[in-house]
Amino acid sequence: MSFAEFGGPEVLRLVDAEEPHAGPGQVRVAVRAAGVNPVDWRIREGQMQKVRPIELPAGVGLDAAGVVDEVGADVEGVAVGDRVFGEGSSTYAEFAVLSAWAEMPEGLTFEEAAGYPSVVETALRVIREVGVRPGQTLLVSGASGGVGSAVLQIARDRGITVIGTAGAANQDYLRSLGAVATTYGEGWVERVRRLGRVDAALDLAGSGVIRELVELTGDPRKVVSIADLRAPELGARFSGVAGSMPEALAEAARLIARGRLHIPVERSYPLADAAAAHIDSQAGHTRGRRVIII
Template structure:
């Protein structure tokens, strides 16, 4: 089979399409014929070795060369020992290992909701789990106002819709081209850049804040909320210097996927796919993801 691999840390150019043996599912796992794989910022952070530098071993490959990618959708073709409730031929989406490939093993999954395409499904697993987790961790309550910095990407799109469903007001920052997109998702939008803090203040009092882009705004978010404990980041590894929590790997992934499937089925959650790529274009997908300005998701289609 074909898979994307890297043998050293570095820029997008370290990614290469290689021949590899098909993986086998272990106990509690399933293997899928991958139809699409989600492109996440954590993927290129791993490729650059950022977590290795921060000693966050849970994100790092055990050895190089290594595959890459953690979100995928596809068709089950092998079931590991002890797995129940799913069989060969079922369409699933979930979290796994080395997802940028023609075949991958998932350790958490859910059945794809009716009407969802493989491309759309691959964009949900990590972002919805992350969105549910950080909204919970930041402690925002119905009736309060949440500031989301970098709100137009996949996680931001999910946060805005989850918050709206829970009666939470959201102020979202994004580029000028994505203001209407944020507004359509129920947020009070404003642009980032010079003067953004004052623009946020004009929109209302901020009870808690989420940093999704890691664009160096932690100090301002603490200033706006008045308390570093009311700020969570998923993008700034230096946030602890200001007393702000970095939210990494935690939570029940299976439960989060089930909740995502339920929200999608009820038409309460939709994350658009902005652009698709082939396996051979994985480096371009990473470069585009790192450039930012995403509206929704980027997905590799097999």
């Protein structure tokens, strides 16, 4: 899957491309599934050019799960035939090169594994950046998507109480992940206040709530957004620089193996329907993850 100009989902094209090859420190995988992340369509629209510039035409996708079929120089601990999940480039494809990977945890399907890399890295990063500690309460705005699902479970594992906002249809889902759930919409700030003190807050949906999150925490330094580029205008932080993906993948594997982390796949799409996956991702209201099946 490729695009030759920035724009809406209609710019995506299924094309025949030269097979990529693993360079030093990389592996190539025969992709079985690719994760769909909001950053994918933000890159496609050109929103990320100042942060993550690309040259056109460009491929699409960062996350994948598949079978290693080529190992680059200076790579140890992995062999052709291994089942891995990780991060690379142009992963909406039959073959993709990964720069970070880990062995797939036992019992995980390719479809499920493809949904973890970026969301777990993001969840670990924003929990660290917002500075919330065990025993404190974290408010998560837009908590039912992939990153929210990871944040809720990682926070619970660390002894952090989470209040999560989502649509009415996702209240039971949030509770199943250990969160105190409430709906967004009119009166949501008062509903959160009635649930108790908020020590820190995350904006995962970019729905224009930064001012209210600052009000609820009492400190803009305790508010971090991954979706609202204007957050710094109100003293909050925008988190857009990825941390260590190998560490995130290792932590994901540990949590999955312990039964402490599970991110469901809400919907999967064939590669030819990548545009539909982007449209659905942009619409929000996701419960868990969307993935492309190769």
